[in-house]
Amino acid sequence: MSETHTNAPRPRRRRRPYRLAAALLVLLGLAGYYIVQNESTGGDGAPHCTVVAGPGGGAGGSYSMNLEQARYASTIAAVGSSKKMSERAVTIAMATAMQESALRNLDHGDRDSLGLFQQRPSQGWGTPAQIMDPVYSAGIFYDRLLEDAPNYETMPLTEAAQEVQRSGFPEAYAKHEPDAILLAAAFTGRAPGALSCSGPLPRETGDAERVKAELVKVFGTGLAPKAGPPASPARTAAAPPDASEVTLSVTGKDRRVPADLRRGWELANWTVAHAAELGVQRVSYDGKAWIAGKNKGRWIDKAPGTSGDGDARNAGPDDVRIFVAPLNR
The missing domain is CATH 1.10.530 (Lysozyme)
Structure with missing residues (x-):
C-alpha cells in the first residue's frame, strides 16, 4: 500500500498572460519611439x-x-x-x-x-x-x-x-x-x-553668440560672422519675437567681388551638420533653405528675396544666413 504525500508541491500557476502583457508593452514602447523619431526627422527614420x-x-x-x-x-x-x-x-x-x-x-x-x-x-x-x-x-x-x-x-x-x-x-x-x-x-x-541632415529639431536653445564663437573657432578669425537684428514676428509664425540670425558674408566688404559659392556652401553645410547641437532652426543660402525637421533634411529651393510664405530669411549668393531661436514648442 503506497503512502499518500499530503505535502507534495502544488503545480505552478501559468503566468503566460503576464508575459504577453509585458511583451505588448515593449512593442508599444518601440512603436512610440519609432513614431517620435519619424515625426522629428520629417518622416525619414532615425536622425x-x-x-x-x-x-x-x-x-x-x-x-x-x-x-x-x-x-x-x-x-x-x-x-x-x-x-x-x-x-x-x-x-x-x-x-x-x-x-x-x-x-x-x-x-x-x-x-x-x-x-x-x-x-x-x-x-x-x-x-x-x-x-x-x-x-x-x-x-x-x-x-x-x-x-x-x-x-x-x-x-x-x-x-x-x-x-x-x-x-x-x-x-x-x-x-x-x-x-x-x-x-x-x-x-x-x-x-x-x-x-542632407534629417532631424532632430534643436534640443538646445539657440544662441547667436555661441554660433559665432564656434564658427570662428573652426574656420578662423578671418570669417568675422555678424549677428543680425532680432527677427520680426511677422516673418513667420514659427519664429518667436526674440529670434535672431547670424550672417556670414561670402563676398566680404566689397560686394562688387563675385560671391565664392564654394565657400558659402562650405559654411552652410558645416552649420547644418551642427544644427541640433547649436540650436539652429534654419540655414539659407544661394536661393535654398534647410529647415530643421522639414523635407526629410533636404534643401528646399527658394528664389532669393521671395516671401510668399511670410519668410524673409532667404539668402542669395552673397551671404549665408543662420536662424537661431529659443525653443518654443
Missing part, C-alpha cells in the same frame, strides 16, 4: 545625414552617417579650409579618420591612442586634452601631412596617410577613399546641396 554625389562630387553613390559623425567630418573639412589645404588633403584626412575611429572622437585606443585620428600623446601629438579637441587634432594632422608627405597631391592616398600615421595596416585606408571623396566634396562646398 542621420547623407551625402550624395553632386556635380564634380565623384562617380556616384552616397554615404550615410549619424549626426555625431557628420559634425566631425564637417570639422575636419573646415579646419583644412582654414589652413588653406586642398580638397585632396581633406580627402586624405577624411579617409584616415574613417579608418582610425569611424569618424568618432574616441577616448581610448591602442596603447595611448586617442581621438579622431588615434593620435598618441607619447609620440608627440599633443596632450590628451589637445588630441580630444577635434579642431586641434585635425589641424596637427594637416601639419604633419605637409611635413611628412609634401607630395601628397600626387601620392596614392594610402601612402600619404601612412607617412603621417605609421599604421600597422597601411592598406586599410584605401577602402575609404570613395566615401572620403564624397564627404570632402560636400563639406568643402564643391558639391552644392549634396548634404
